[in-house]
Amino acid sequence: xxxxxxxxxxxxxxxxxxxxxxxxxxxxxxxxxxxxxxxxxxxxxxxxxxxxxxxxxxxxxxxxxxxxxxxxxxxxxxxxxxxxxxxxxxxxxxxxxxxxxxxxxxxxxxxxxxxxxxxxxxxxxxxxxxxxxxxxxxxxxxxxxxxxxxxxxxxxxxxxxxxxxxxxxxxxxxxxxxxxxxxxxxxxxxxxxxxxxxxxxxxxxxxxxxxxxxxxxxxxxxxxxxxxxxxxxxxxxxxxxxxxxxxxxxxxxxxxxxxxxxxxxxxxxxxxxxxxxxxxxxxxxxxxxxxxxxxxxxxxxxxxxxxxxxxxxxxxxxxxxxxxxxxxxxxxxxxxxxxxx
Amino acid sequence: xxxxxxxxxxxxxxxxxxxxxxxxxxxxxxxxxxxxxxxxxxxxxxxxxxxxxxxxxxxxxxxxxxxxxxxxxxxxxxxxxxxxxxxxxxxxxxxxxxxxxxxxxxxxxxxxxxxxxxxxxxxxxxxxxxxxxxxxxxxxxxxxxxxxxxxxxxxxxxxxxxxxxxxxxxxxxxxxxxxxxxxxxxxxxxxxxxxxxxxxxxxxxxxxxxxxxxxxxxxxxxxxxxxxxxxxxxxxxxxxxxxxxxxxxxxxxxxxxxxxxxxxxxxxxxxxxxxxxxxxxxx
Numbered sequence: 322x323x324x325x326x327x328x329x330x331x332x333x334x335x336x337x338x339x340x341x342x343x344x345x346x347x348x349x350x351x352x353x354x355x356x357x358x359x360x361x362x363x364x365x366x367x368x369x370x371x372x373x374x375x376x377x378x379x380x381x382x383x384x385x386x387x388x389x390x391x392x393x394x395x396x397x398x399x400x401x402x403x404x405x406x407x408x409x410x411x412x413x414x415x416x417x418x419x420x421x422x423x424x425x426x427x428x429x430x431x432x433x434x435x436x437x438x439x440x441x442x443x444x445x446x447x448x449x450x451x452x453x454x455x456x457x458x459x460x461x462x463x464x465x466x467x468x469x470x471x472x473x474x475x476x477x478x479x480x481x482x483x484x485x486x487x488x489x490x491x492x493x494x495x496x497x498x499x500x501x502x503x504x505x506x507x508x509x510x511x512x513x514x515x516x517x518x519x520x521x522x523x524x525x526x527x528x529x530x531x532x533x534x535x536x537x538x539x540x541x542x543x544x545x546x547x548x549x550x551x552x553x554x555x556x557x558x559x560x561x562x563x564x565x566x567x568x569x570x571x572x573x574x575x576x577x578x579x580x581x582x583x584x585x586x587x588x589x590x591x592x593x594x595x596x597x598x599x600x601x602x603x604x605x606x607x608x609x610x611x612x613x614x615x616x617x618x619x620x621x622x623x624x625x626x627x628x629x630x631x632x633x634x635x636x637x638x639x640x641x642x643x644x645x646x647x648x649x650x651x652x653x654x655x656x657x658x659x660x661x662x
Numbered sequence: 663x664x665x666x667x668x669x670x671x672x673x674x675x676x677x678x679x680x681x682x683x684x685x686x687x688x689x690x691x692x693x694x695x696x697x698x699x700x701x702x703x704x705x706x707x708x709x710x711x712x713x714x715x716x717x718x719x720x721x722x723x724x725x726x727x728x729x730x731x732x733x734x735x736x737x738x739x740x741x742x743x744x745x746x747x748x749x750x751x752x753x754x755x756x757x758x759x760x761x762x763x764x765x766x767x768x769x770x771x772x773x774x775x776x777x778x779x780x781x782x783x784x785x786x787x788x789x790x791x792x793x794x795x796x797x798x799x800x801x802x803x804x805x806x807x808x809x810x811x812x813x814x815x816x817x818x819x820x821x822x823x824x825x826x827x828x829x830x831x832x833x834x835x836x837x838x839x840x841x842x843x844x845x846x847x848x849x850x851x852x853x854x855x856x857x858x859x860x861x862x863x864x865x866x867x868x869x870x871x872x873x874x875x876x877x878x879x880x881x882x883x884x885x886x887x888x889x890x891x892x893x894x895x896x897x898x899x900x901x902x903x904x905x906x907x908x909x910x911x912x913x914x915x916x917x918x919x920x921x922x923x924x925x926x927x928x929x930x931x932x933x934x935x936x937x938x939x940x941x942x943x944x945x
Contacts, residue, residue, distance in 0.1 A: 383786045405688030409788040419779035421705060423712040428705075435701035436789050438694055464712055480783065 336361045336488050336519040337382065341391035344377050344543075351377040353543035354391065359488070359536075364520040366534030366551075368527070368638075374543040375523035376416065379492045382521070383413050396487040412481030416493040419477060422466040426457050426476050429465060430483060437484040451479040455509060471502030478509055489513070491522045495529060507532055527638070539641060547641045552631065554641075561629045563602040563610055568623030570598040579620050585612050604629075690790050698789040702797030710801070719767060720805045724813035727756055731880065732820055739881055746821045753817035754834055754906035755879035757810055758899050761842025762874065764806050766866040769849030770859040772798060776941075785942075792938045799846050806842050810835055825912045834906040837922055841902050844926040847933040854940040879903045898925035 337359035344352040351374045359365040369375050380386045382393055384404040393400045398407040413419070420429045427448050434444030452458050455475040460468060465476060474494065481489055491510065495503040510533055514520060524530050530537055530551070537554055539547040547554060567576060573593040577600060580591045588609050592601045604610050610629070617624060690698070710716055731752055736745035775781070775798075784794050814822070814831075824831055849866065856862045876890060877883075877899040883891045894900045898921070905918035 385782060385785055403688065405690075405788060408786055409688065411786060413783065413786050415779055415782060417779040419781075419783040421709070421780045422778070423709045424705060428708055432701050432705050433783070433787070436698050436784075436787050438697065438788075 334361050335359065335394075337365070337393070337395050337521060339378075339382070339391070339393045342378070342381060342388050342393055343390040344374075344381060344386065344388050346377075350543050352381070352388070352391075355540065355543070355545055357538045357545065357548070359519060359521050361519050362517050363535045364514050364522055364533055366530035366537045367521065367523040367540060368525070368530050368537055369523075369540040370525055372542075373525075373540045375525075375540065376492055377543075378540075379413070379415075379490050379521070379523060383411055383490055384408060409484070410487040412484065412486035412489045414474075414477045414481045414489070414491050414494055416496050420465050420473065420480055423464055425462050425464055426452060426468070426472075426479075427461040429476060430479060433480050433483050439483075447483055451482060455479045469502070470498055471505050474498065474502070474506055475509060478506070478513075482513070487519060489518050489520045491520060493523055493525065495524075495526065503529075539638065561604055561631055563604045563613060564628045564630055565600040565602065565614075565617070565624060566598055566626040567600065568625045570595065572622055573598070573600055576600055576617060576622050579622070580613060580616065583616050585609065585616065588613060688788065690788065695790055695793060698793040699797050699800065702784075702794055703800050706797055706801035707804075710805075716771075717805070717808070720764065720809040721812060723763060724756065724760060724809050725816055727759070728753070728813065728816040728820060731756070735880060749817060749820045749822050750825075750911055751907065752880065753813065753822050754910045755877075755903035756813055757834065757838040757906050758841070758877075758902040759874055759879055760809050760813060761806060761838050761845055761902075762870060762899065764802060764809060765842055765845035765849045766863075766870060768798065768802050768846045769853035769862045769866060772850055772853040773856065773859040773862050776854065791942050792934075795850055795937060795941060798850070799843055802846055803839055803843055806839055807835075810838065822910075824910055826910060830909045834909040837905055837909075837919060838902060841898070841922055841926045844929040844933075847930055847937055851933050851937040851940060854937060873897060873899055877903060878907075898922065901925065 335358050337357070339355055339357045342352050342355040343350070353374075355374070355378060357365065357367070367375050367378065377386070381388045382395055382400060384400055384407055387401060395407050396410040398410065400407060420426075421432070424432065430448035430451055431444050434447045435441070439447060449458075449461075452461050455478060457472060457476060457479065460472060465473060468476065478491075478494070494510065495506050498506065507529070510520070510522075514533065520533075522530070522533055534551060537547070537549065537551050538545055539554075565576070567573060573595055577591045577593045580588065580602060586609070587605055588602060590603050593599075594601060602613055604613065614624070614627060732745050732749055736748035736752070740748040740751070781794070785791065814835075849862070852865060853859075853862050856865065876893050877897045878894055879899060883894040883900065886894065901918045901921040905915055905922050907913070908915045908918065
């Protein structure tokens with residue numbers, strides 16, 4: 322069997338190519354014709370609410386379930402025809418930590434190393450190396466069941482990295498974690514990405530996709546409803562907000578009035594936010610940004626900091642579907658708000 | 663205020679240690695297969711070390727059964743309150759029963775075990791899926807060996823005497839282990855098919871009771887009504903109990919031993935592939 326060459330555009334090759342993927346469970350269509358691509362060395366965020374089909378997608382791509390229709394190739398191997406070869410090229414970290422709870426962290430990693438055909442010596446070295454890297458050396462000998470949620474998730478990530486997978490699936494890697502632990506996991510993922518990992522990340526957290534992904538595929542009820550770079554998607558939704566922090570917070574009101582009175586073309590709705598010491602100016606172009614900053618400078622206002630803020634992905638979802646993400650469980654709703662807050 | 667923190671130009675992945683290259687078809691060679699089974703046996707053994715209570719049944723079941731049956735039934739079955747004679751009748755039979763009991767525990771255990779996330783990891787790894795099941799069986803045979811040793815020690819304390827030789831005793835033990843291993847495939851299949859561990863236990867008890875008591879394990883079938891004798895004659899547990907008994911006490915072995923082996927091979931040949939297929943498909 323030969324690897325399928327999937328490099329039609331001549332750029333970086335696709336690590337994952339999915340076309341028209343369908344999976345039914347009884348009457349429900351978990352996947353209803355999904356297309357997506359993950360380029361080598363990039364992170365694709367698959368964003369969608371609970372029940373959108375994200376986990377089904379990952380299970381199809383990791384050979385746990387067989388799709389009813391459509392094709393999917395990972396690292397050039399077909400998920401249905403070449404599952405054995407494909408399994409050698411992937412790493413999976415699920416929503417539920419897939420490590421053996423009764424085994425220690427070290428034993429878990431050693432076992433997986435041996436299952437991946439490392440020699441005893443190499444498996445030992447790799448286990449030590451990854452425990453060190455994921456800051457688990459101290460807990461190495463303790464059973465995983467005594468680990469905190471974040472430690473377990475890190476162990477799970479370490480386990481997925483043992484075979485240096487060509488493609489790593491992260492299925493909702495921070496669901497159910499508190500904000501501090503979530504940041505730990507993000508740091509690890511960002512490190513892996515910086516080192517060149519190809520990642521397919523599913524998430525229902527807008528903030529997570531924004532932090533980790535280059536490209537985004539938004540799915541809802543088993544269908545892709547939007548596709549593109551994060552900034553592209555945001556641009557679709559509307560303009561940016563220019564945020565200005567004056568050196569003297571007392572001048573916020575005066576600055577807002579100055580902008581309003583100047584009547585710059587297309588600039589309106591300037592808001593002073595005294596609580597944060599910020600002035601928010603909605604803008605549509607770089608010219609407007611320059612004009613606003615120039616105006617304030619010319620009037621002698623001191624500016625300590627400026628930045629632009631793109632709309633949140635919550636707003637993106639709203640703009641694409643015309644509704645808030647369809648959530649199946651009220652519990653997840655809370656989680657989203659917690660993260661967005 | 664970071665809106666685009668992700669790196670646009672990633673560097674190359676660290677080389678580190680790469681697993682050996684597979685053959686073009688991705689098939690797993692026999693040596694790799696053995697290595698995988700070894701790693702998984704280690705996992706199952708470490709689980710027992712972590713949770714020693716899981717050995718309670720293997721350790722205490724033989725003690726309680728021997729005491730109970732020898733002293734409750736011993737006098738009645740052999741008449742004249744002569745328990746000593748019954749020990750030599752019962753202990754080889756209990757070897758057969760133990761295989762069935764431990765095999766049943768495998769079914770309920772596997773039902774729980776296979777709901778865990780780690781099974782998803784195994785099923786996404788380049789290993790033969792049967793190796794997960796085979797490793798489980800290897801460890802359970804170890805548990806059976808512990809249980810059988812304790813059973814024999816109890817037997818010797820209560821007056822078991824070997825009329826043949828140690829070699830034949832070992833043959834009896836070996837035969838019951840082989841048969842017990844084949845039974846495990848049935849219960850693994852049950853454990854993978856049914857939804858809950860309780861359901862597995864329920865069905866297992868339904869099968870277990872008639873098979874155990876409708877056999878030559880506890881009493882001579884010649885004392886039973888004709889229809890029941892027919893059942894016990896075809897009951898593989900009777901074959902195993904007879905073979906083990908005659909190996910220890912002396913007597914014709916060939917027929918019952920061959921029947922036992924035949925059953926073991928037939929059961930494994932049918933249920934093992936079904937269990938592996940079930941494990942493969944389980945989502």
